[in-house]
Amino acid sequence: MWQRPVPLVGDVSAASQRAADPQGWAFPPEQREALYAVMDARRDVRRFRPDPVPAEVLERVLTAAHRAPSVGHSQPWRFVVVRDAAARERAALMADRERLRQAAKLAPDAARRLLDLQLEGIREAPYGVVVCCDRRTAAAGVLGRATFPDADLWSCACAIQNLWLAARAEGLGLGWVTLFDPAELAELLGLPDGVVTLGWLCLGWPDERPPEPGLQRAGWSRRLPLSEVVVEDRWPAAEAPSAPVSHLRAPDQAAVVTARDAADRLLTPPSSLGVLDRTVDKVVALGHRELAPGTLVLAAADHPVAGLGVSAYPTEVTREILAAAAAGEAMGATAARAAGLALELVDAGVSGPSVAGVTRLTCQDPRGDLAGADAMSVRDTEYLMAAGRELGGNLGVRGPVALGEVGVANTTVAAALAAALLEVEPHAVVGLGAGADSAILERKRAVVDEALRRARRTHGGTLRDPMVALAALGGPEVAVLAGVVLGAAAARSVVVLDGLVTSLAALVAVEIEPAVAACLVAGQRSRERAHELVLTQLGCEPLLDLRIRAGEGVGACLATTVLRQALAIRATTARVNY
């Protein structure tokens, strides 16, 4: 056994310690009780004694405030400590005026109660602490604020809460007054543009020791029972459509943590293999410490939309590639062989006689070109998906399942389906495909645009249903592959995705059964436009980024090899002693 290298910085705990004692990070019981007691006894204090507060006490509570969590560690708070009596007097006057303005807008009873509120604290307390938020940093530049632009304000609110609890523990009173016109208060303190306040905190020794919240005492409100504020899993709405019944379960938390803990024991810095480590953790959590040989499922189909001039190649190419794959010579077939994967060929609707060695699935109903009519009937879509599910289940128990497709014009189909599922504009999803020129690109955009408008007219809101979207704007190979993903995931197999079309099939499967996501490995980011968006929607980071645009599962095969090697590395690298 090798010694575990204990880092000089960061977390020194070992996975074994955490596993043996998950509660080992807790404080001793009496300290915990003290914390809860302080929280319980925190009050909004309105009456203050004039006695001075020692500078070191003020510094302690401000330090507590400054230890608050902040978005992207941005520490946006600034504390303006107002001691000057004249400034406090002016602030009190502002609050008094604001109280009258607000009361004028209320019903008489509520107005009376508002007027009863005591604001003398601003005058009485030796300190006014005005908590400001410096918002001059662009939200996009702060980790976590691009998505929640107000997170800087919440950070400041956390600082106030810290200050408040510390004050209570010190025996100080604190009252948070927001009855101000924010612009007036900002002007009083000379705040520059972009710095806003969260109100005025009166701070000093309390001249009241309220056992319960003042507004509750005054009959204004009461504390709600916990059961009224905690809901399980999702907001309980009477008429909201219930989530579809899910049958699949992702690996439980214990499996996920065990996989990560095992990785922690390797003689290497934690997560040194980056995306690969995350992917291996996912695969190990599924129960695979190594990959059995596995299969590439290559599904092929023709697309009537090819007739609208959206591909650089004629429809017949699909059949030729399928035949070449059956002969073991198409690039998907050679890539599968190089990766040690068996090849399973599915003809989901390619014109002409059947190709030897290929499983043929035949649709019953007419097919459409998306712009004028639905791609497939729901009945055929269900049939194709069910066949894929069975295939995926059978192959999934044997090893990893890599996905590949061939179908001239299927990047147009994929763009239309992606636009519908992701609710984005056609220009965001239409890409070059197998080599479009600008005239083809323009037609592709127009066709996707028309297809979306037609499908929305025909199906309305139900287009959000993945089966409806798949039938309206998808294609047979997408339906089969979505089924393969569902079947393989039910067998707890690893599913390795290739380019845009296979990833969309996975997205359809995830929309039907969210737990499928736990089985997915994004093999690569292809050059096709919408692929990145779809991978983001799947929450998957791709293993390879090689500008591949081969289709046929070539990228998935390459990625499977990388994944196989990563698992071997994980299995055989030295473990450390701990």
Ligand SMILES: Cc1cc2ncn([C@H]3O[C@H](COP(=O)(O)O)[C@@H](O)[C@H]3O)c2cc1C
């Ligand atoms: C010879 C050849 C082999 C292929 N193998 C996969 N694709 C890839 O290109 C097609 C999609 O591109 P688009 O939507 O522009 O038609 C699909 O068959 C896809 O698998 C191929 C394309 C060609 C020409």
Ligand SMILES: O=C(O)c1cccnc1
């Ligand atoms: O996204 C892909 O994998 C892709 C791109 C171009 C052509 N065929 C497939």
